[in-house]
Amino acid sequence: MTQILIIVAILPALVLFLYIRKKDKNSPEPLGLMALLFFLGGATIISAIILEGVFGALLEMFFPEGSLIYNVIEYFIIVAGAEESGKYVVTRLTTWKNKAFDFTFDGVVYATTASLGFATFENLLYVLSSGLSVGILRALTAVPGHCIDGVFMGYFYGLAKQCEADGDKAGKKKNLIFALIAPILIHGFYDFCLSMKSILFILIFFIFEIAITVFAFIHINKLSKNDLKITSPQNISSDSSSGPVFTNPYTSTTVNTQRNYSEEIPVQLSADVSSESRNME
Numbered sequence: 503m504t505q506i507l508i509i510v511a512i513l514p515a516l517v518l519f520l521y522i523r524k525k526d527k528n529s530p531e532p533l534g535l536m537a538l539l540f541f542l543g544g545a546t547i548i549s550a551i552i553l554e555g556v557f558g559a560l561l562e563m564f565f566p567e568g569s570l571i572y573n574v575i576e577y578f579i580i581v582a583g584a585e586e587s588g589k590y591v592v593t594r595l596t597t598w599k600n601k602a603f604d605f606t607f608d609g610v611v612y613a614t615t616a617s618l619g620f621a622t623f624e625n626l627l628y629v630l631s632s633g634l635s636v637g638i639l640r641a642l643t644a645v646p647g648h649c650i651d652g653v654f655m656g657y658f659y660g661l662a663k664q665c666e667a668d669g670d671k672a673g674k675k676k677n678l679i680f681a682l683i684a685p686i687l688i689h690g691f692y693d694f695c696l697s698m699k700s701i702l703f704i705l706i707f708f709i710f711e712i713a714i715t716v717f718a719f720i721h722i723n724k725l726s727k728n729d730l731k732i733t734s735p736q737n738i739s740s741d742s743s744s745g746p747v748f749t750n751p752y753t754s755t756t757v758n759t760q761r762n763y764s765e766e767i768p769v770q771l772s773a774d775v776s777s778e779s780r781n782m783e
Contacts, residue, residue: 504630510637511629514645515618522614522649525726528605536615539596543619546588547627550620553584573697578690586651586685589616593659594678607729609660610653610722613681617652621645643711647692650718651685657725658684660732667732688714 519540523530557580565572590613597603597612625645629637658681665673695707 511625514641515622539615540619542592543616544623550584577693582686582690606660610656613656614652617648621648653718654684
């Protein structure tokens, strides 16, 4: 029976990991790096348990357990903050300067791998102590939830890396902050809704869970399809007068690979129109 419970605890994260990895079509990440991220992400459950225990005890000294303010602080700041910051630190320290981090979608791969590592270790604790029914329930809720947190973290993380390549220090800083804040808010709202123990909040939880899951997986496919090489503007080729155009899914902007495209395109169009006018004359 224990073996079955272990399989139930591990399988959901494994399926999601393979799905994300399959979407990484440009230069798939080294398995060694993925294994390291997975296990380090799982190890952050130790820091999360310690932080949640210490700050949870302090919280009880000031607010009655179960009150609205208690639940807001407990689930948005303490629980979500401790768990998502651990995943973020592991992802940042392990991958930021790694040469394999060369495409924008890699950010999603890294963050979801660390998140699924955490989800797997956490799931093992819950399932082995509470049984099969808990494992099945968490396979449909908590494990995908951690993966979705990783998707949002990785979205901004990949964008921050491209900002660094562009020399945009402000953009890099802003998106690294978003890479931490976005999953904390999503995770916190998830836990907060469940903590309120009312029909209204349970309904809100299921609507939120369905909406955020659909949104996340639609954007996984979009980001995978429009994955871009992380490169600085100086490395963009200027050999042709009208290089190929790409749509950056992280910034919703159109990028032409021609050097100084913002200045040269209008000049080129003007020259083409003048030349065509002379030919017609």
